[in-house]
Amino acid sequence: MMPVIQACIGLGANLGDAADTLREAVEALDHREGITVREVSRFYRTPAWGREDQPDFINAVALLETSLTPRALLERLLAVETEFGRHRPDGERWGPRTLDLDLLLYGDAVIDEPGLRVPHPHLHERAFALVPLLDVLPEARIPGYGAARDAVSVLEMSNIRPL
Ligand SMILES: Nc1ncnc2c1ncn2[C@@H]1O[C@H](COP(=O)(O)OP(=O)(O)OP(=O)(O)O)[C@@H](O)[C@H]1O
Numbered sequence: 324m325m326p327v328i329q330a331c332i333g334l335g336a337n338l339g340d341a342a343d344t345l346r347e348a349v350e351a352l353d354h355r356e357g358i359t360v361r362e363v364s365r366f367y368r369t370p371a372w373g374r375e376d377q378p379d380f381i382n383a384v385a386l387l388e389t390s391l392t393p394r395a396l397l398e399r400l401l402a403v404e405t406e407f408g409r410h411r412p413d414g415e416r417w418g419p420r421t422l423d424l425d426l427l428l429y430g431d432a433v434i435d436e437p438g439l440r441v442p443h444p445h446l447h448e449r450a451f452a453l454v455p456l457l458d459v460l461p462e463a464r465i466p467g468y469g470a471a472r473d474a475v476s477v478l479e480m481s482n483i484r485p486l
């Protein structure tokens with residue numbers, strides 16, 4: 324039996340009815356065996372990060388308890404993305420999508436394997452992930468960086484706002 328681990332998932336969407344998609348994605352995750360959704364952050368409207376020539380995103384974070392391994396959890400996330408008809412034009416990094424699920428934190432694990440990096444390598448520099456993370460886990464720590472609250476304090480935040 325795997326122990327139960329607390330994990331945080333980042334949800335994002337900027338195509339279609341993004342807020343609806345996020346609500347449905349949380350439901351879909353909660354119905355998977357080995358995953359219990361404990362809390363969901365507020366939803367935020369956030370300007371696109373990385374590639375700015377695309378619509379604003381809606382972002383949120385879900386706090387889960389899971390008995391799945393990190394690899395199995397990531398596979399579930401990718402399956403839910405596919406279920407929601409994620410549209411990812413070939414080879415486009417950081418482009419628009421109907422649903423993006425990122426494994427942000429898995430307990431205090433540090434994992435660096437092909438196709439699986441935890442904590443999520445961009446978490447500490449993305450206000451759109453850190454701000455909702457602090458809603459569900461105000462004391463969150465990012466292994467290798469320290470308090471999530473400290474990471475957020477140096478970022479530009481004026482345009483991250485709850486829906
Ligand atoms: N912690 C993680 N969470 C989600 N995907 C991860 C993680 N670590 C590695 N990956 C890999 O990254 C791939 C997802 O790439 P994707 O195209 O969604 O990147 P992106 O969403 O454009 O950029 P970013 O990962 O910076 O948000 C997945 O196939 C997965 O194997």
Ligand SMILES: Nc1nc2c(c(=O)[nH]1)N=C(CO)CN2
Nearest residue numbers: 335369370371372380417451
């Ligand atoms: N605001 C915002 N920007 C992004 C997001 C996201 O979820 N929110 N996801 C991306 C994919 O890596 C790239 N840029």
